[in-house]
Amino acid sequence: MVPHLVTALNGPINELEQRILDSMPAIERWFRLEWMEHTPPFYSSVDIRNAGFKLAPVDTNLYPGGWNNLTHEMLPLAVQAAQAAIEKICPEAKNLLIIPENHTRNTFYLTNVLQLQRIFHMAGLNVRIGSINPEIKESTDILLPNGETIRLEPVVRTKRRLGLKDFDPCTILLNNDLSAGAPGILEELHEQFLLPPLHAGWSVRRKTRHFQSYEEVAKRFGKLLGIDPWLINPMFNQCGDVNFAEGTGIECLRSNVDALLTKIRRKYKEYGINEKPFVVVKADNGTYGMGIMTVRDVADLDQLNRKTRNKMSVIKDGQTVNDVIIQEGVLTNERMNDAVAEPVVYMMDRYVVGGFYRVHAERGVDENLNAPGASFVPLAFAESAHLPQPGIKPGASVPNRFYMYGVVGRLAMLAASYELEATDPEAEVYD
Template identity: 35%
Template sequence: VEGWEPELIISNNDFSQDYSAALEGLKTPINPPRDLGWHIRRKSDFFKNYNRLAGEFAEIIGEPNWTFSVATEVFEGFDVNSEESREKLAQRTDAALQFIRDQYRERGIEGHPHAFIKNNSGTYGLGVVQVSSGDDVRSWSYKARKKMKAAKGGGSISEVIIQEGVPTTLKQDDATAEPALYMVGCQLAGGFLRTHDKKGPEESLNSPGAVYKRLCVSDLAINISGCPMENVYGWIAKLGFLAIGLEARDKNINSGRTTPLLEPC
């Protein structure tokens, strides 16, 4: 770049497309690495690792496993245009929701469980539909079917996950909110609150109309019942960070770092 050779490229591209031809011959490491982009990643791989780590962490601190885990299962061979495929997905959805319903009853949680059916590959809030029963899948409108037909970049959706919906309790300026945290190495580096004044606590906030507000680490020093939010958000973020590290290791991905992705947190 104008006679200056960078040692590291920090990318904000989710790599939903491969871009290997455009990056051919590039020796400078890119972080996050292109090989951890959504053209190759699967949400199910991440949550398999995350839920295992969450279970181990819960055992260490003496909490029930469900405190940190998110029930997630894969549905392969999805074809939104096939009535047979939609019926199979509806049956799997009913089974998944019954499992969550049983967990609610066992834990004494009030409310009706819901789930999100998500494209197993992809981001940007595309290919995501909320359901409360298998009948919701059976009665998908043209608009809902169209939403589950294509992912970011125009690719088709052939595999989805059925994932437990976790209601948020956060509010910011009377808008429903949820946090996202950034990390540099093993250190929290702030993040943002995704807020939406037209969505409820059980709905996806990653949709048109969302407003993003800065979240500093200092904001997390709030002490609620003797538990600073930095601990609550921080440990979940670190579990997610480690889960991505395991995913990279499983895929034999070299990030180009001089330190390992799984350095102790």
């Protein structure tokens, strides 16, 4: 089952789809050369919005959850990609330790961890799950909503290595985004590969840095295809020293929101788009859909109610919001059973391995869908992500649409690799 676009079939997105299909050999060669120079993130997921006149990533996650939303048919792709990724990093790997988030009461999240365990087990590794949650003091079995059981074990730190009792892994996979900072137990490991690296966590990472990198990627890709990079790139501004709780820094927010809305209006006029521009204000280090608000008019900022200010002032793990990214809002004009939908593309190493539609019946086309009440419908990526169908008119082919989503997902993943290089504390050269 595939969402339908509620926009006309002759808009810019179909021209973009045609351009991407016509340029497929050049695109794949371009990616291949990029991956010779840059290391892809170990795994990632990208939220994409299709406005019918523009297709752009709006968020890139380097510790993706939601693997349980991929279908059984997608698993072979994920297993192959996992094998390729591990082979590059630690070819002789035998034991893999997964370290999840600490919220053990979220059984849907733990279903995702179990799926990761299954993928790496099928990739040929002994896989166990080690919790850094202080509440997990002994081996603990938790029953999941699908009837399966997951076992969490307390991690054991020796002087130079991390593992479990009687289990010494050469590779440690983090599925924990480190919003509250990197715990000391994960630092200074000896001859163990920590994936992703600590500087990929939200204690270091910033959305603005990611979208600066993405802007660079989009410009180069736009030049390759001969398109306006704006068609695949959400413009943004940023603001530091905002305190929503105390109402300080709002003037900075006002001026940057106003400037960005003006730029969007100019673009809409250029393309003859009759939509009302909007921006999305997000915590610069935000995650889990927290610390997000939609602004359609600067005047909205003068009337922020207490509920909105409270929502914007604190995010996951009680982190206070001071820096925000102001991102061009991208409508989503895809629907599933009349509910608003957006594709989420999943990647491991440099490969697209699957994805799903995030669907929310109670949210509008200009609102964040990563919120309570969202449901997930798998994409048919398994047989189609890399097998577009030339010769079919744009907008009419599911595989062609998904191929285009996979290209945009990989552009965001490439931007993440630029971003991680720029923030690597062990890099010899700093930007």
